[in-house]
Amino acid sequence: MSEKVRVRIAPSPSGNxxxxxxxxxxxxxLFAKKTGGEYVLRIEDTDLERSNEEYKQNIFxxxxxxxxxxxxxxxxxxxxxxxxxxxxxxxxxxxxQMLIDKGYAYECFCSNEDLxxxxxxxxxxxxxxxxxxxxxxxxxxxxxxxxxxxxVPSIRFKVEAKELVFNDIVKGELKFDTxxxxxxxxxxxxxxxxxxxxxxxxxxxxxxxxxIRGEDHISNTPKQIxxxxxxxxxxxxxxxxxxxxxxxxxxxxxxxxxxxxxxxxKQGYLTEAxxxxxxxxxxxxxxxxxxxxxxxxxADFRLDEISSSNSIFEYEKLNWMNxxxxxxxxxxxxxDLALPFLKDYDLNKYSxxxxxxxxxxxxxxxxLLSDLVYDTRYFFEKPVxxxxxELLKTNLSKKVxxxxxxxxxxxxFKNEQDVHDKLAEFRAYFKEKFGFKPxxxxxxxxxxxxxxxxxADMVSIILLLEKDEVIERLKSAKAI
RNA sequence: GCCCCCAUCGUCUAGAGGCCUAGGACAACACCCUUUCACGGUGUAGACAGCGAUUCGAAUUCGCUUGGGGGUACCA
Numbered sequence: 001m002s003e004k005v006r007v008r009i010a011p012s013p014s015g016n017x018x019x020x021x022x023x024x025x026x027x028x029x030l031f032a033k034k035t036g037g038e039y040v041l042r043i044e045d046t047d048l049e050r051s052n053e054e055y056k057q058n059i060f061x062x063x064x065x066x067x068x069x070x071x072x073x074x075x076x077x078x079x080x081x082x083x084x085x086x087x088x089x090x091x092x093x094x095x096x097q098m099l100i101d102k103g104y105a106y107e108c109f110c111s112n113e114d115l116x117x118x119x120x121x122x123x124x125x126x127x128x129x130x131x132x133x134x135x136x137x138x139x140x141x142x143x144x145x146x147x148x149x150x151x152v153p154s155i156r157f158k159v160e161a162k163e164l165v166f167n168d169i170v171k172g173e174l175k176f177d178t179x180x181x182x183x184x185x186x187x188x189x190x191x192x193x194x195x196x197x198x199x200x201x202x203x204x205x206x207x208x209x210x211x212i213r214g215e216d217h218i219s220n221t222p223k224q225i226x227x228x229x230x231x232x233x234x235x236x237x238x239x240x241x242x243x244x245x246x247x248x249x250x251x252x253x254x255x256x257x258x259x260x261x262x263x264x265x266k267q268g269y270l271t272e273a274x275x276x277x278x279x280x281x282x283x284x285x286x287x288x289x290x291x292x293x294x295x296x297x298x299a300d301f302r303l304d305e306i307s308s309s310n311s312i313f314e315y316e317k318l319n320w321m322n323x324x325x326x327x328x329x330x331x332x333x334x335x336d337l338a339l340p341f342l343k344d345y346d347l348n349k350y351s352x353x354x355x356x357x358x359x360x361x362x363x364x365x366x367x368l369l370s371d372l373v374y375d376t377r378y379f380f381e382k383p384v385x386x387x388x389x390e391l392l393k394t395n396l397s398k399k400v401x402x403x404x405x406x407x408x409x410x411x412x413f414k415n416e417q418d419v420h421d422k423l424a425e426f427r428a429y430f431k432e433k434f435g436f437k438p439x440x441x442x443x444x445x446x447x448x449x450x451x452x453x454x455x456a457d458m459v460s461i462i463l464l465l466e467k468d469e470v471i472e473r474l475k476s477a478k479a480i
Numbered sequence: 481g482c483c484c485c486c487a488u489c490g491u492c493u494a495g496a497g498g499c500c501u502a503g504g505a506c507a508a509c510a511c512c513c514u515u516u517c518a519c520g521g522u523g524u525a526g527a528c529a530g531c532g533a534u535u536c537g538a539a540u541u542c543g544c545u546u547g548g549g550g551g552u553a554c555c556a
Contacts, residue, residue: 012556047555112554119553128482129552154554171485180483180552188554195556219484219551242486242549249548277492280505284493288504307493310549314491317506327519365518375517427515442515454517 005037006209009063009070010199013043014050016260017062019313020214020244020252023278026294027241027306028212029068030279033298037209041073042202043084046192051086062261066271067294080206085198092193095201095231096155096186104230105186107153108135109146130182131156155187157197157227164222169239170306171215176222184223200224204233212303215240239303242282242310252313268341268368270329273322281311291324319367326363335359341369345380354464361456361464375455379464383451383473385480391453392480396436397444401478403429404445405471413467420459448477 009025011017032039041063045051060075072078082088099105110118114134122129136158138146146153161179168174186197193201199220203211218240228235246256258264264274272293279297280290284307286300326334335356339347347355362375391397404426412418430436442458449461449470462470 010556014556044556050555108554110554115554123481126481156554174484176484182552185554190554192554194554199556214550215485216550217556220556240485245549247491251549280492282492284504288494290492290505309486311493312491314506316490317492320506323519423515438515446516452516456517458515 003209005032005035006040006207007032007037007212008040008042008203008206008208009068010042010044010202010213011059012047012050013045013052013056013059014047015055016058016262018252018259019261019264019274019278022062022066022068022261022274023244023281024213024241025063025068026066026275026279027239027283027303030294030298030301031210031212031303032071033295034301038071039068040078040080040206040208041070041083042206043074043086044195044198045084045086046195046198048086048192058260058262062265065265066261066275068275085193085202088198088202089192091205092187092198092201093191096193096197099157099186099227099230100155102230103158105155105157106136106183107138107143108156108183108185109138109143109151109153110135111151128180130180131184133183136183152189152191154185154189156183157186157223157230159183159223159226164225166221166225166235166238168218169210169237169303170308171218171240172308174218174221178222178226181223186227196220196223197227200227200231200233203236204228204231208236210237210239210303212239213241214243216243239306240308241306242308244278244281245310245312247312247314249312256313268370268372269318269322270325270337270369273318273325276325277318277321280317281313282307291321323365323367326366326369331356331360334363338369338372341372342376342380344373345376347380349380350464357460357464361460378450378452378455378461382476383449385447385451385477388447388451388453389480391443391447392477394444396434396440397447398478399434400430400436400441400444401448401474405474405478408467408471408474411462411467413463416459416463419462423458423462449473 007028009021009028011021029039031037043056043059045056063070070076072080072083074081074083077083096105100107118132119129135153135156143153159178159181161177164176164178166174184196185194187193221238221240225235244252246252248256252259258267261271261274265271275294276290276292276297283297283301283305285292285297292300335352338359339355350358358376358379359372362372366372366375385392407422407426411422427438427441430441431438443453446455446458446461447453449458449465455461465473
């Protein structure tokens, strides 16, 4: 048990990186970090039909964006490659043949139609389906005859009846009656391995010590253990994680909105927040502090403390957390992330420094980077007065705008403190003379300058807009 | 149908027989702060699925029921 921990994340490139897969990757990563182990990425593309290059790239990009970088994998290499199953197709038949030679597996010549029929019969009799073993005792002559006819066999694992028990790190002791499992295929007739076989061969060859994955794989585990035993390989430790469910408690799928990490990023979620949030689904910090970066989580992480139940993916807390990260993030880094969302605006109107300032003063109330599109609009475009029309028509507003217009020459637009103080005097003046509440005075000004009743603080807006623009907007507002 | 997993506030969770009149976070509500919205602060409301058993004592152990999830492929 002193051997080095080796874990893997093994996605199938038949879709973009799912948020659930990202969580599984995270837990593998955290466990590797915590134990000083190695974390490998293996692409499971044995199903050529469903796999494609675009999805593979999305998986790479998403994992990298999350910062879950792998020690070994298809692109970085390693001592146990190749790390794409489609490049390992010459490996599996050898082990399958070995299993046949040792009597653990046999060739099966049944056609899909034969198999479908067996399923139908079982269904009509209402008994659980199990392969009939029709091909188990074929003689050499019979097999040769079938092969001469051009029928290429698949290879099935011969399942012996016994009670199989293993200890799952998160679920505890799990028991199975292998008598309920039929002889399952390990090699398809097209020469490629089935999932259960490829996983075991690869995990064995790649010296994986801990298999951390979703609990949808629990029922595969006894089959895989049987293969390990037949291969004479050491059986890794297993840890099965609860699933992430949608709010309606069904499997999280496209109809619930975003499911891929790349979708969340497009919506304006920060990868740090995503990772932090997803870590809290099943794991909880020992000190109760929930906002933590990956390194802090890794230091505190324990696989055997993971909750064994499913959890529901609700947006409220993710949104809150995303907002927290946005508020705390380094402003330059945040600006880099925010600018792509604002690409439809004329960003050249402002210097980089001013752009950072715009982000800085509008970041406070937002939960998503995409919220910035609306919240910063008045910095880039003339205000639209539809919403504040009534407000601007009031007597109060007229007075406020008139006075500000006549005062504005006295404002020092290069001096934040000066604008701040003058604005305070401005409010005081209206309060004393007309009894306007400070916030009413500011509403009028805000409405005129931005077309809104809420937004960034007025000092920053005035400074950023600069004198000419302020005067122009005041005049158009007065004309309403 | 059969096999397996799971079950604490609406949600994420703390809790490993007495520390629990069940703690925290998000969301909700109220108040405070304030140049708006917010942020922040302070409070309020809110849960051990049900039934049995073990025990002096159970959210914590066991059984059953119910509910939810997963699997049942030459898909991964």
